[in-house]
Amino acid sequence: MTIQTVSQNKSHGGMQGVYKHASRETRTDMTFSVFVPPHGKDAKLPVVFYLSGLTCTHANVTEKGEYRRACSELGLVFVAPDTSPRGADVPGDPKNAYDFGLGAGFYVDATEPPFAKNYRMWSYVTDELPKLVAEHFPVDPSRQSVLGHSMGGHGALTVALRNRDRYRAASAFAPIVAPSQVPWGIKALGGYLGDEKQAWRKHDTVALIEDGARFPEFLVDYGDADQFLNEQLRPELLKTACEKANIPLTLRRQSGYDHSYYFISTFMGDHLHWHATRLKS
């Protein structure tokens, strides 16, 4: 698998790159960013995959996430994929809404036409991209973790729960935890997976836990000034599910913070330290 370098900029002692490749899964070109911290020759570093939220590309967290300083201190590679396939031939939301289609892949493999052909973000982020990264960057595939924001927090938690042996840590900023029960999720899972709600459960963190999926522990931050908190995010549903399943959950309500990267960047360092501890143990 070949990749094309879009840009490289030295930063915080490491190299922030943006790369493009022809994806087997999405049948489109996909762009992603990778930060490689300073490291010794022949080093194989732990790698954190960051899944972004609605409307984002790789660029939002790359520009505004403030992760490079911590990654350089901790020796972590940081990978940020796009949130959907893109291109003139890729179908989007019929009304060009922000919460479905382009920029809103929801980290599922769609089964419904016309989305099934390109919208394969589950396989992309869990299989194709990790292999591509392992092939081209100095990472240790046995030490990977995942975090995400909002729709990407949903992605991170579901990816971890269904791949317990492949991710050593998982955390989220303001995640959607029960897409089957909230408007964003109902629209997206219905559109990509069809009306049969049983098929949605493996893409719903709370449902996965109810159905027996487990992960060693989670760290979740949300802001109490988040405009999406009560309708779309509903962290209390995750709290209840984790309590019933005895999954240790560090759930932090951050006073005065909203849904933006001003919130994410504030706690990014905390999350990366938390990941590093688990990636290096």
Added chain:
Amino acid sequence: MTIQTVSQNKSHGGMQGVYKHASRETRTDMTFSVFVPPHGKDAKLPVVFYLSGLTCTHANVTEKGEYRRACSELGLVFVAPDTSPRGADVPGDPKNAYDFGLGAGFYVDATEPPFAKNYRMWSYVTDELPKLVAEHFPVDPSRQSVLGHSMGGHGALTVALRNRDRYRAASAFAPIVAPSQVPWGIKALGGYLGDEKQAWRKHDTVALIEDGARFPEFLVDYGDADQFLNEQLRPELLKTACEKANIPLTLRRQSGYDHSYYFISTFMGDHLHWHATRLKS
């Protein structure tokens, strides 16, 4: 003087705001950002003014500068103005070039028509904006400093040299140090100030020092992979001028870094610590 709040987002324990006001100097609305770190009631904090480079608005450094963590730790207010007046009635570059007119005010008060009416960025950043900030935010006007990038580094150094008593520290990332001698500066100073080169000298750091202006010390970082280094920035001219004038200059060549915010954000913390030491002494 009244200001209008465009947005406020809690970040790193403080408040990142964007504000708008009708400027007396530019006769346009001007937008600027202010970060206020966590502070006690009735506190009056030191304030750092950041002057941006060509093509930028307040938004570039606000989103990509990674200054909030250090400002919160150090108790610094951080103010970022726009780089020119803007609006349908504001004249720009006749060919819409990026290096003159809109986004390229060069921190001068223009004397040439049609720019003299609106392009008054010198008076805006040295007088109107500091007063506005002192009126609306918890700052101590006796403890202010200035830093900037590229065109804004030029702004920071000239502002400091001509107002030695008002700024306690001045530093720059990849500044233009001798605009009278480089293409960007020759175009801008000629366009705003006319062909008489004597009038340019008070907006040229190297010329100001040659003409006797002094400042206690400067910190300047530049990247040796900066594409503008040899033609537009020419830090060696600043080094020579400071040596002749016995101005202590900490001039750091940063290996592998370019002209972007990936460079700036790497060394922003260093600069803010340097400013804080001098603002609090």
